[in-house]
Amino acid sequence: MVHEQMELILENVFFYWKGSKAPKGLSPLPPDIDNETAIVNRIVQWSEPAVFFHLFEKNRMIVFEENFNPSSPHLFIVRGELSRELHLYEVPFMKKNLRSRGVFVIAVPQTRSIYVWTGSKITNELNEVVKEASLGVTVRNYVDSWKNFEILEMKENEEDDLFVEDSSEYWHVKEVCNFSPKLFFLNTIIGEFAAIEVEYPLRSKDCVAAFPFLQSYLSISDDQPGYFLLDNNHEIWLITCDLKPSETLRELEALASQFARSYTEEKEKMLSVSIPLKFVKLDSVPIEFTNIFPHWN
Missing domain, CATH: 3.40.20.10 (Severin)
Structure with a gap:
């Protein structure tokens, strides 16, 4: 019988945390941390991993x-x-x-x-x-x-x-809320249509997460065109913004719309209820949509 000796290697991991309003760009590490050998995990406010x-x-x-x-x-x-x-x-x-x-x-x-x-x-x-x-x-x-x-x-x-002097209002939810919302990024970046589920860094299989996603996750631009599908259990949202018209965008719109309709139909079968499919643009969002997120600017 051969016994192999294994050496336990202990290493330090440095978390470099930045607040949501910190200046943009890559900040240098403190001088006492070796840039070449240190294990550094750069994280930002609102998106920290559970271990942090x-x-x-x-x-x-x-x-x-x-x-x-x-x-x-x-x-x-x-x-x-x-x-x-x-x-x-x-x-x-x-x-x-x-x-x-x-x-x-x-x-x-x-x-x-x-x-x-x-x-x-x-x-x-x-x-x-x-x-x-x-x-x-x-x-x-x-x-x-x-x-x-x-x-x-x-x-x-x-x-x-x-x-007392605040006339603003939040959305008073009426539905039963024993679910975690799901978010999918719909795109054709790799040359074919894909629906990529967005992960929540604190997700636990035994817990319901009321606000797993941030406003900043909904990143859509001419350089990265796409749609987002937000499954809020009793309603489905298809999200986009105004982009430069193109043949690629028209094809993506058709594919995303079809995916959203099919997803909604499957959800209705699963829950045996009628579920509305709602379309929204990021420059004009209703309060019931913004309140699915923990904070909305």
């Missing part, structure tokens, strides 16, 4: 907007489905940024309060994870002047007093 959040142990990652003012109200969306992957990103303090399928933490210094706001369509599993995570305490401890704020619970439709 496991590095923080019990300390939740919170990202504040630039020019942070602790005396102003703040709105944080809770991202992730598993306890160790929960994190919070600040979004502009506007009522339209709430989501029926989401959980938010709202800091209101004027009343010395922090609210954990839950939408009416979050899953029972996420609700339990959020309760155990004590996210209100997490946010309170991040800012010295907030440490004595009272933590309260708030449900969808109870928030009007927090947004």
